[in-house]
Amino acid sequence: MEKLWECLTKKDGRRQALIQLREQLRKDGAAAHAKLRKLHSKDTEVLGRLLLDEDAKTRKNAALVIGEIADQTMMDLLWKAYCLEQTRFVKSAYLQAFKNFEYTLMLPELKKALSDLEKQPINDENRKHFMEEKRLLRELIMEKEPEKPHVYKGEGILSEIVLTTNRNYKHVVMELLGSAKKKEFNAGVMLRTKYPAKLFEIRCFEELFFLLPKGKRVGDDPAAAAKELILAGIVPYVEARHEKGKNPFLFRIEVRGTMTLEKRGVFVRKMAAVLEEESGGKLANAVSGYEVEIRLVEGSTGGYNVLLKLFTLQDFRFSYRRKTVSAGMRPANAALAMALAAKEDFFKEKARVLDPFCGAGTMLIERAKAGKTGEVFGLDILSEAIDAARENTKLADCKVNYIQRDFFTFTMEQRFDEIVTDMPFSISEQEEKKQAISQLYRGFFEKIPVHLADDGRMLLYTHDRALVRQYAKSSLWVIKEFELSMKEKSYLMLLWRR
Helix, strand or coil: CHHHHHHCCCCCCHHHHHHHHHHHHHHHCHHHHHHHHHHHHHCCHHHHHHCCCCCHHHHHHHHHHHHHHCCHHHHHHHHHHHHHCCCHHHHHHHHHHHCCCCCHHHHHHHHHHHHHHHCCCCCCCCHHHHHHHHHHHHHHHHHHCCCCCCCECCCCCCEEEEEECCCCCHHHHHHHCCCCCEEEECCEEEEEECCHHHHHHCCCCCEEEEECCCCCEECCCHHHHHHHHHHCCHHHHHHHCECCCCCCEEEEEEEECCCCHHHHHHHHHHHHHHHHHHCCCCEEECCCCCCEEEEEEECCCCCEEEEEEECCCCCCCCCCCCCCCCCCCCHHHHHHHHHHHHHCCCCCCCEEEEECCCCCCHHHHHHHHHCCEEEEEEEECCHHHHHHHHHHHHHCCCCCEEEECCHHHCCCCCCEEEEEEECCCCCCCCHHHHHHHHHHHHHHHHHHHHHEEEEEEEEEEECCHHHHHHHHCCCEEEEEEEEEECCCCEEEEEEEEC
């Protein structure tokens, strides 16, 4: 690092030295930062002079290194360099560096810079760097003065809604919607309602989206797609469903389809920039804290179907799920499993319930939401899983007795009416791993008669239905089987004690 610092004082090799310094800071962390600050303290003018270098990339990297050091005495110098900078891609580096300073007193200057920037003309050549600079200015301002979020007030306004569902079981959601006018489509259910929030009383759909009356489909040119959405009235549509406010709506764009990751990034950046520009600043692209997601789903014949997700309409169904564990099932899948079992009149009222592999408690919480239970127990060998399950269950306002115990050594005098669980699985094709899962299933079903009462029921979410059929047959009937995902090879199996 001393040699690199020495290079910064010479005429040649300064840009490369700055790049290597940044790489060393990234690799060596706190120790490298401490050493660089010590070198900087001996000559605080070295980096400042580089902000005036004739080479744009040298100025850019110097600004970023200054940001890493975060010497508060250099903040004014950094801001003056930003104001004087004429090369657009370099200006963003100064703002990136500013994030590491205490810049509260600079807020008036930052706000003026953003206001001035928004008045400047944008074209295809400068759009990328303009939008990056605007985004960073907005983030700096919001860090110190968070914008007041918009408040949803869309209840009572007729809206066309899409509920995405498990593709095999759209009919379950259709039935739970009762007499509402609705129809199935390939990814779920569509309906019209004045009360979207009430739809969250149904637990087994995946996501809720709004459909624009016009502009339900756009082409694959990002600038044209943005303009189509503006003409379709995306701004007044969103405004009508929120209390009036002065701040822009923060949005993100999510593209689902065959587009490569690299092309998707370019597409999203360009579309977002044109949306900001064409909306007159009423829409603002954001990497976090966004209130609107514009979901573009590739159509079978080209172009993209447009769905709007309003995060201001909060989905509280699974808000209990603060903690998770690896390989835990999605809560919407657990809710669907319970809905399918309920359709089969499978549950016993006030049943004693056991989950032998409870993880973060999702299955037991959703079982409690599906109908009244008696005593409920969850087992797991991992302390972090038990801790997560206890916290989640408390947030869900349910009552479950969690015990850190291996199911295969667990004992309890009174047997259970129901066993519900997400069975352990492995995606490995190694023979050793496959044999271990097979032995687990074998031991599990050998112990079931000890814990499951006569006429008891079992609900299994499994990726190994062949093993269930192989080992369950000695003491249980498989009475119903549901394929939840062909891709994931996941199944819901309902069994009955012989």
